[in-house]
Amino acid sequence: MKNLSRLLFAMLLVLGYSNVNAQDQNNPWQITIGVNAVDGYPSGDGAPFSETFGDELFNATDHWNILPSLSTISVSKYLSDGFSFGIAGSLNKIDKWGDISKAPDVTNKVDDLSYYAIDGTIKYNFLEGKTIDPFVGVGGGYTWIDEIGAGTVNGTLGFNVWFSENVGLTLQSSYKHAFEDYLDTHFQHSAGLSIKFGGTDTDGDGIYDKDDACPDVAGLEAFNGCPDSDGDGIEDSKDDCPNEAGLAELNGCPDTDGDGIADNKDNCPTVAGLKALAGCPDADGDGVTDADDKCPNTAGPAANKGCPWPDTDGDGVLDKDDKCPDVKGTVANNGCPEVTETVQKQLNEYAKTILFDTGKASIKSQSEAVLGDIINILKEYSTAKFTVEGHTDSVGSEKLNQRLSDSRANSVKEYLVSHGIDAFRLSALGYGESKPIDSNKTRAGRANNRRVEINLAK
Known part of the structure; x- marks a missing residue:
């Protein structure tokens, strides 16, 4: 015992x-x-x-x-x-x-x-x-x-x-x-x-903690005890989409439309598209996605929402570059009409007939009709700039004549501005008696020298 x-x-x-x-x-x-x-x-x-x-x-x-x-x-x-x-x-x-x-x-x-x-x-x-x-x-x-x-x-x-x-x-x-x-x-x-x-297996996945890379989460032996929640063969820690079965080449994320772009990075996940456009299609190849393209079957710039730029006036200058998109002009003048010699001559024919009160800068009422014709020409050439020039004969002192020519040029300018012509397009300048176009010795010559000219600014 x-x-x-x-x-x-x-x-x-x-x-x-x-x-x-x-x-x-x-x-x-x-x-x-x-x-x-x-x-x-x-x-x-x-x-x-x-x-x-x-x-x-x-x-x-x-x-x-x-x-x-x-x-x-x-x-x-x-x-x-x-x-x-x-x-x-x-x-x-x-x-x-x-x-x-x-x-x-x-x-x-x-x-x-x-x-x-x-x-x-x-x-x-x-x-x-x-x-x-x-x-x-x-x-x-x-x-x-x-x-x-x-x-x-x-x-x-x-x-x-x-x-x-x-x-x-x-x-x-x-x-x-x-x-x-x-x-x-x-x-x-x-x-x-x-x-x-006696081995410890905290998460109960059959892999002892010593060899378990994820000892607190049940996993698979193939991944040293780490989980693969979506069953796509990629462990969760390396899976960008651990809850959705996906492709190895896309780090475990799905690609529903098969365009090679993972759904989580694809702005159009159900329609095959281009990587450069975040997975969205571009039928006309203009670089604007079909969803944002107002003309999806016709190539056009992004600035015009995927549509080609129009040329409303048909002058060969696209509206986006045309400073006068509704009026036919020339390429050299950015789509606006150019002031020709004929137009310039017509302006001055009208300008010569503007009448003033004697010795004053006030415009006589009977000149309103011709001033209306001048205004119509200036509006037609809406981007052109002009100089309103005042001239006198040699009667009187030179100083007085200079002052009078300045006043009359500014009076015409103010009239034109008050009737819709942009002020920035006009300048006024008086030349006094310094630029005669006729003899000041005759009555007719002096009448020709008293004039207003409207010239295209150079």
Whole structure:
């Protein structure tokens, strides 16, 4: 009963140790249950480094004590870089212990002795993560045979054969060197089923947090545990449209109209269009999208909403460049009619007949008709600028004549402006008696010199 208590105590230690540390790596825990064999014949003469040491190591018939039932349990915790630490508890029944010293070839039979052991081991796995995983270990423990117990220092060799990520077969052999003479040095072999467990999978996607690039969100193994919400084969973190299935070449976004422009960047997602126009069509190729093109089938500039510029007056100058779009003109004069010599002559024929009160700048009422004719000509040539010039004869002082010519020129200008001619188109200038066109010695000549001219400004 005491021995059974020892074994239960050992198992409690083992199970208690399994809950000491946090489980923070993939399958950091390994539990192994199986059978063990105790070999009390490590060497023919008892010396651990003699020539005959281990010469009958595999003589299981004569020397191995095997309890054909569950007789060993161990738990180990992975540390890092292939190292782990474990505790094992085992029991056995001893009925043979080496050979009789006086008869070296005769097995030393003993009464059924109880064997109990608890051992701690630091192991190093050479091929971590491989199907066949050899290891070595070193450690120590305490072993009882019946009521006698002693400490041991242990060396271990073994290997795991993993059938899956979590389940495998473990075979190992330990050399246990006792510190007390009353406990013989011996071997203990074991074979058992091993199960690895304890990996954390926060999001429950079957991928342990250690290997999960998105440990808090359930995902796919193909994407290291990250999700693909729309199922288009592109993980959400690299998908510009994670909630809509799309194309890899468009970073996971759809292209409904198939024009090579993702819907989220396509201003016309249901109609195939041009990249330069943000996915919208341009039937006439004028660079204006059909939706904004007032003439979608006829090319025209964007400034005219996709329609060609008109030439209302048919003078060869488009309305956009024509300063007189409703009046036929010349290209040289920006679409406006040019003042010809004939027109200029007609203006001055009219201007000569403007009458003033004697010695004054006031225009006589009978000149209104001819001034109306002048106004009509000026309006016809609406972009042309003119100079209203005043002239006198030589009667009177030169200073007086200059002042009178200025006043009469300005009087005509003011009349024209008051009847609809833009002031900026007209200037007024008096020349006095300096530019006669006839002799001032005759009455008729002086009458010709008293005149107003309206000339095209150069």
